[in-house]
Amino acid sequence: MPLSLARSAGAQLYQLDDAGHVTNLTFTMSCNCSISPEVSADGEDDSPMIRQQSGCMVCGAPLDYDRVFSRQQCCFCGRHFEASECCEQGHYVCDACHSEDALAVIETMCRHSRETDMLALFSQLRQHPSVPLHGPEYHALVPAVILTCYRNIGGKLGDSLLNAALSRGSQVIGGSCAYSGVCGAAIGVGIAFSLILEANPLKADQRQVVQNVVQQVLKELAQFKAARCCNRDGVVSLQKAAELSADFLPVPLRAEQWLPCDQHVRNNECLGAQCPLF
Ligand SMILES: [Zn+2]
Numbered sequence: 001m002p003l004s005l006a007r008s009a010g011a012q013l014y015q016l017d018d019a020g021h022v023t024n025l026t027f028t029m030s031c032n033c034s035i036s037p038e039v040s041a042d043g044e045d046d047s048p049m050i051r052q053q054s055g056c057m058v059c060g061a062p063l064d065y066d067r068v069f070s071r072q073q074c075c076f077c078g079r080h081f082e083a084s085e086c087c088e089q090g091h092y093v094c095d096a097c098h099s100e101d102a103l104a105v106i107e108t109m110c111r112h113s114r115e116t117d118m119l120a121l122f123s124q125l126r127q128h129p130s131v132p133l134h135g136p137e138y139h140a141l142v143p144a145v146i147l148t149c150y151r152n153i154g155g156k157l158g159d160s161l162l163n164a165a166l167s168r169g170s171q172v173i174g175g176s177c178a179y180s181g182v183c184g185a186a187i188g189v190g191i192a193f194s195l196i197l198e199a200n201p202l203k204a205d206q207r208q209v210v211q212n213v214v215q216q217v218l219k220e221l222a223q224f225k226a227a228r229c230c231n232r233d234g235v236v237s238l239q240k241a242a243e244l245s246a247d248f249l250p251v252p253l254r255a256e257q258w259l260p261c262d263q264h265v266r267n268n269e270c271l272g273a274q275c276p277l278f
């Protein structure tokens with residue numbers, strides 16, 4: 001390479017003298033450290049956080065519910081929200097981040113399931129590590145279970161309805177049982193019946209049926225003077241959905257498999273002997 005061309009390359013090329021010393025760059029002492037691929041240059045650890053199964057999803061500590069809403073930053077996505085809850089260590093996780101892994105798992109498992117009993121499928125989904133003991137995941141899980149078992153038992157259902165159920169269910173806010181006065185599991189039953197019956201706000205019959213179904217499910221759930229338990233509320237909702245399906249759906253649903261509670265030791269707010277699953 002001509003010397004003039006090498007010089008025009010500047011620091012991109014080492015220029016050596018006859019003894020092999022670099023002449024065009026000045027080197028300084030360095031510890032030769034480099035940043036590991038798992039850590040970004042700003043010092044933030046980019047490795048995925050392990051999600052805790054109960055309590056705070058970041059650290060597992062109990063959640064605190066404040067009386068007032070304040071600006072909170074989600075520990076997973078960094079976005080800001082007005083929220084009233086965080087853990088004792090100050091961690092806040094938004095509904096979308098709380099649910100995103102679980103929603104993908106629910107969709108995949110439901111697409112491939114041949115289960116016809118809603119309680120059996122509900123239990124299978126709950127066993128997956130991405131599905132926590134409690135959380136807004138159940139607002140999408142309940143209608144997904146109903147639609148999947150309805151399809152598997154012979155009900156007519158379009159392919160896109162499972163995604164519609166997950167989308168509608170995941171829009172129900174976390175804590176809606178207390179914040180809105182309607183448990184997300186009851187809304188989940190309403191979402192499933194609405195999709196099966198093709199309800200919309202202008203269809204008088206279907207609109208009335210869906211609201212009637214939700215209020216009957218909610219009546220069952222409201223009998224418990226208890227903190228939320230997404231296992232109890234899910235099972236009771238699915239049992240009521242099966243009962244109501246005989247009157248309102250073309251093909252009745254099944255919720256027959258008895259599943260005793262498997263989470264009471266991990267659930268700090270468990271009703272104990274007063275719970276129908278205990
Ligand atoms: Zn925490």
Ligand SMILES: [Zn+2]
Binds near residue numbers: 074095
């Ligand atoms: Zn988030």
